[in-house]
Amino acid sequence: MKYRIIGTDPATRRTVSVLALGAMLFGTRTDEKTSFAVLDRYVEAGGTFIDTSDNYAFWEDDGVGGQSEALLGRWRRSRGVGDEIVIATKLGAAPLAPGTGYLDNPEGLSAKAIREAAERSRERLGVDRLDLLYAHIEDRTVPLRETVEGFGELVREGTVGLLGVSNHAMWRVERARALAAAAELPGYEVLQYQHSHLRPRYDMPDALFEDGSLGHAGPDLLSYLRAEPDLTLVAYSPLLGGAYGRADKPLPPDYDHPGTPARLAVLREVAQETGATVNQVVLAWQMGGSFPIIPLAGASSVEQLEENLAAVDLDLTRDQRTRLDAAR
Numbered sequence: 490m491k492y493r494i495i496g497t498d499p500a501t502r503r504t505v506s507v508l509a510l511g512a513m514l515f516g517t518r519t520d521e522k523t524s525f526a527v528l529d530r531y532v533e534a535g536g537t538f539i540d541t542s543d544n545y546a547f548w549e550d551d552g553v554g555g556q557s558e559a560l561l562g563r564w565r566r567s568r569g570v571g572d573e574i575v576i577a578t579k580l581g582a583a584p585l586a587p588g589t590g591y592l593d594n595p596e597g598l599s600a601k602a603i604r605e606a607a608e609r610s611r612e613r614l615g616v617d618r619l620d621l622l623y624a625h626i627e628d629r630t631v632p633l634r635e636t637v638e639g640f641g642e643l644v645r646e647g648t649v650g651l652l653g654v655s656n657h658a659m660w661r662v663e664r665a666r667a668l669a670a671a672a673e674l675p676g677y678e679v680l681q682y683q684h685s686h687l688r689p690r691y692d693m694p695d696a697l698f699e700d701g702s703l704g705h706a707g708p709d710l711l712s713y714l715r716a717e718p719d720l721t722l723v724a725y726s727p728l729l730g731g732a733y734g735r736a737d738k739p740l741p742p743d744y745d746h747p748g749t750p751a752r753l754a755v756l757r758e759v760a761q762e763t764g765a766t767v768n769q770v771v772l773a774w775q776m777g778g779s780f781p782i783i784p785l786a787g788a789s790s791v792e793q794l795e796e797n798l799a800a801v802d803l804d805l806t807r808d809q810r811t812r813l814d815a816a817r
Contacts, residue, residue: 541578578622581625581626597630640675653680681723682723734768
């Protein structure tokens with residue numbers, strides 16, 4: 490395994506593995522025995538960075554979430570896991586009642602909601618401090634200053650370590666960080682956005698993003714990261730839900746555009762040259778890029794995890810990287 494540091498403050502920064510493990514479906518679609526086996530193998534291989542959320546996976550049983558965090562809490566207790574494993578979680582998008590969702594009834598990002606949701610997450614995970622806590626989705630009904638102060642207070646109290654943000658417009662991320670700096674409060678240091686080798690259309694609106702996707706790592710986010718080297722991108726859905734390697738998993742509609750075939754062709758060429766799978770090439774391309782990207786990949790079996798783990802030791806040549814970067 491290889492490692493990198495996230496965060497800047499010596500009191501809260503952490504060294505984490507370059508490959509993060511997504512636990513979204515642990516405790517629901519992925520049963521406890523399988524989840525524990527995947528977690529055990531990940532740690533055995535040197536993995537130290539696990540990702541969840543307080544709303545995972547409410548849609549699986551028409552509930553409000555918490556199943557993934559609760560499973561991770563049981564796994565931690567049964568294995569005696571301590572501070573050596575960094576568990577990141579998110580808040581803001583859990584539905585407030587069964588049968589509702591994050592579009593119509595989210596917990597939101599008020600100071601009260603942040604404090605209460607963080608406390609529930611700590612209880613489910615069985616930890617005194619959340620290593621990394623993200624604002625999961627935007628809440629434009631609450632003043633941004635209140636959200637910034639709500640997160641900052643938890644860090645000052647010691648119940649949260651690092652702060653992160655996901656699925657927010659870049660102007661709101663920068664504004665929140667500026668507000669935090671002006672108030673001498675901790676700000677967002679880890680950005681979790683969807684990112685893969687294939688590039689989606691960014692102009693396709695959906696129920697959450699009426700002006701086009703704010704959840705993908707688009708040009709504005711990537712240029713922001715190049716200008717702010719202390720920030721880290723955690724890339725969720727790097728393997729597009731299995732679409733790279735499974736005939737029964739078509740690419741999402743926003744990848745249906747003229748640029749996709751060329752980038753797919755280069756991926757397949759490099760996979761053939763290296764003897765790796767396309768999935769492994771995608772992960773290796775992210776991990777070895779010009780600025781820190783930590784791919785966040787889920788696994789519903791130990792076999793899937795093994796494929797992902799092998800990407801850590803896949804070294805792409807400069808020529809291969811140039812071709813992967815330049816494909817149009």
